[in-house]
Structure formats: structure tokens, C-alpha cells
Amino acid sequence: MLVSLFCLMTLPMVQSQQKEVKWMSFEQLENALAAEPRRVLVDFYADWCAYCRKMDEAAFRDPEVVAALNTKYYAVRMNVETRDTIYFSGVQYVNREAGNKRNPVHEIPLMLASRAGEPFTLPAVVLLDESFQVRRRYFEYLSPERMRNILR
Template identity: 45%
Template sequence: MQAQRTEIAWIGFEDLEDSLKVKAKPVVLYFYTDWCVYCKKMDKNAFRDPEVISTVNQDFYAVKMNAESTEPVDFEGQTFINEQAKVQRNGVHQIPQMLATREDKPISFPVVMVLDKNFRVEKRSFEYLTSEKMRLLIKG
């Protein structure tokens, strides 16, 4: 019997690409920033909830990314960068821009997304999620 993990097994986009080649599975994406108070609150609450941890680790690949990262990310044969960081403070990386931008509003954090095993967006949340709301978001 495997011991119960006490935290989510977060991976990066490069690891996700390798993992998806081995086994197709739905994905939970979490975009945060260092200055986001609600992101920190979710890290302490929703992402520490034993049921959330168990479900995410068992049923999903979990990707956590600082949306303001200046590190290049290689994914699906492309390199994604943070172009905005060259010209503005708190510039947002290309990956969250592509996946988490809404037509009518600027990007805001935290962003939690659920993608199916074919990497299509199923659910998106642009607000603080309590443990209960997070459990509902990741439910099948």
C-alpha cells in the first residue's frame, strides 16, 4: 500500500509533455504570481486539503507555474517566453497568456484550469477557490 502524499505532486510544462507521452491523463493547471494574496491563501488552504491532494495526485497531472516567470518553457516543439517582462514590470509569460486570457477582461490571478487528456480546456476559474470549490472544480 502506498503512503498518502501530503502535498500535490506539481510538475512543470516540460515534465508534463514527457508524462503525457507515457500516459494520457487530464491536467490541472495553476497559474499564480508571487504578489497574489489569494494565490498564497489557496496554497495554504485548497491545495493542502487532503481530498484535493488525493484526487489531483491520483487523477491528474498537476502543473503549477508562476505566470510572471522569465524562464523559457519548451513544450510541444515550441519555446515560450515572457515577452512582456522585457518592457514592463510584472509581465505575463506567453503560456498563461495563451491559456488563461479572457476576451472581455484582463488576465487575473489565481487561475486554475482543468484540461481533458487531449489538452482541451474543460473548466476555468479566475478567482480564489476554497477547498470546497476546488473539490467541485476537479470532480468528474
């Protein structure tokens, strides 16, 4: 009885800690994967992408989605237009299009979220397994319900 009461009292605290996705960078991901392999969700976005913002406001704030991403996945978010140099797995990645195009796309999203014969589009969500192998790619708005189903 005491254990049940304790669980009921602490449940709101646990749920309140799960209000936001714990996003990480690729550099943080490399260290996390070395310590504990997990599935990975990568959310590629741009500030101008309306559907990316809509997913941020809906799908990535859904309590079930937040809980799944924070406990079963590593969640990485990357602005595709970043000019940052990113080191991952001993390789340097840059935005070679910066300064040459209106909406320059960094090498990492081009590598992970490109489709043969199709231009790069947003939103782009990539799911990888524990070995960092791409398992699924989504190039559309994902509702909270669809995101919950994908993460199950």
C-alpha cells in the same frame, strides 16, 4: 482477516504520502502526457498574489484535493512572471513582457488563461482534458470545498 489488518496498517502510510501536491513543470507534463494521458490542472500564480497564497495554504493542502490531483490529474504550477524559456510540444514560449511591464505575464498563461475583452487576472486555474483541450477556467479564489467539487 490478515488482508484487512494489512490494509488498516498501511492506510496511514498511504495517506502520509499524499500531504503535498506533486507539482510538475510543462516540460515534465509533456513527457507524462506522452506516457499516460490524464486530465491536467494548471495553477497560474504570482508571488504577490494574496489569493494564490491562500489557495496554496488551504485548497492545495486539503487531503482530498491532494489525493485527487496526485492520482487522477497531472498538476502543473507556473509563476506567470517567470522569465524562463519553456519548450512544450515543439514550441518555444517566452515572457515577451519581461522588462517592459511591472508585472510581466509569460506567453503560456496568456494563451491558456486569457478571456476575450478582459485583462489577465490571478488566481487562474485551468482544467484540461486528456487531449490537452481547455475544459474550464477559474479566475477566483477556490476554497477547499469548491476545489474538491471541481475535481470530482
